[in-house]
Amino acid sequence: MLSETGALSLDLPDAYYRRLFALIPARSLESILNALSEVWCEAAVADASYIAVFDRRSQQLTGSIHRASPNETECFVANAIQSAHAGSEREQAESIFTQGRSFSRISDSPYEFYSIPSNQTEVVGVCLFSATRLTEKQPLISQLVELSQRLLAQVLDLKPALSNTVAEDTAAAERRVLPRVDKLEAMAEFAAGAGHEINNPVATIVGRVQMLLKGETDPERRRALTTIGGQAYRVRDMISDAMLFGRPPVPRPSLHNLKQTTEEVLASLDEAITHSESQLTVEIPESHSIWADETQWKVVLSNLILNSLNVLETGGQIRIVSEELTAGEKRSLHLRVIDNGPGLTDQEREHLFDPFFSARQAGRGLGFGLSKCWRIVSLHGGSIEAETNIDQGVTFHLIWPAENPAESENK
Structure with a gap:
């Protein structure tokens, strides 16, 4: 160069x-x-x-x-x-x-x-x-x-x-949806830079609204100012998401029991799961561990489950399955989140991991959910991809370290 x-x-x-x-x-x-x-x-x-x-x-x-x-x-x-x-x-x-x-x-x-x-x-x-x-x-x-x-x-x-x-036949390869790494990296760079610039005027708007509200007694004007402030806060939250996507915190990984952390995520989503009337099953051996920043790992799993809940009909099904991969001395986990929803349209296949891509009619890919998953998985040295099931629904595949990579190299 x-x-x-x-x-x-x-x-x-x-x-x-x-x-x-x-x-x-x-x-x-x-x-x-x-x-x-x-x-x-x-x-x-x-x-x-x-x-x-x-x-x-x-x-x-x-x-x-x-x-x-x-x-x-x-x-x-x-x-x-x-x-x-x-x-x-x-x-x-x-x-x-x-x-x-x-x-x-x-x-x-x-x-x-x-x-x-x-x-x-x-x-x-x-x-x-x-x-x-x-x-x-x-x-x-x-x-x-x-x-x-x-x-x-x-x-x-x-x-x-x-x-x-993982079946490597041609048909399966055509069904997989892999993130466009170069495009997502470019989006992350833009989000980090643009987010900082946009945040400054938004902060000024929020500050001025708060100042005007202190002395305003007219109900109509207070409602108008409250609306302006609320929308400014909404922009601020979106910019915060964009900046976290662009420059997320450095992971602080440690070893965790996979089944236990999964159950904790399900407990936090209990209301959403109950409301959707979906059936969720977990097939994770007690012995499986995961090398991850606990908070960031829970963000990934939560977003994948919510992504499925958003598209399932009443009585829909979600399965979370874990298998261990061993290559030489290195151990990884192959995690699958499988649903029996409507699958993916051609447009969703192309933009599934793009930030702010909205497929509201299907409920997939809203905001930064899946792009955030990609970002976190990549930072942990893993990979994520989606696959349209042959019968019905979508499977998300994650490959994630099962142990400290430095320790496996020293074995």
Whole structure:
């Protein structure tokens, strides 16, 4: 990335870290490779980048190529790739990569190959096509290598566990609704900045209304001022939500019993559940724990339950189900909130996690409920997505750490 002086930045900007870590825990190798290939190309101001993973057992190469000039990303899977046995690590990797896509068809620029260490049996690396020669010792490249290693370790570790718990067939993939991370990040930045600017005039309006009310005796004018103040307070509350979405408090996670915290959330929503006459069942083993900021976790679960209650007919059903995922030494939880409501329209599928998206006729996606859920889940290193059920209703899938990530790394 070029600095104001025209030279390449030494360090990787924080925006790239936020952009990529919002994808953790990774559930799709292709999506991670696509995101990484774009970031490598953009950050290094290269003509193109080609990042790929080769599985020696299946002889399958999964790769992604991003070209800067047309600004396009291509992901592909190539089978029956022959693994080279002679030559250096770089030469073997280049031989494998060229079988997937010929370098001459990607770019005319010279390229450098950067290996990404992997604990699995895969060969992972990046070919960066650029007129500028960048060595692995430069901070930008070493940071990109380290970041890529951490992201790919997530998806390569979780791949076997996820394939057993979540169907990966094409039909299921088409039913899933994943948040547009880049769009939500842009909205969060806007909300944080604009919220501060809007808050100042709103505070002035509220203050002036309070001052005028003190000396006003005319009933009609008092009612008018009260209405103005009430609407100003409403704007203030919406701005507060926007600012919390843009710059939420840093989570202070600790270990909690999942079933106990879920029961506490249900107790707080008892009136809403009773009023809706819905049936709610919890299928969570006593042994399941969750690594989370307790307050923020309860906000997520409350919003997902309320989201379902808003659309259910009398006698509707909600199930909360927890399963444990184990990948190596890491433990995560796969949490599902399932309802038998009307499902999602095409418009709702597209905007489900957008702030202020209103689908009042269905009751989904109002205000900051689901976007706030996405924000909190991402900050905890988890992921959230929605899936339209085959029979009826919607399932929200959450992947959430079941233990302190630092402790699992030290096991």
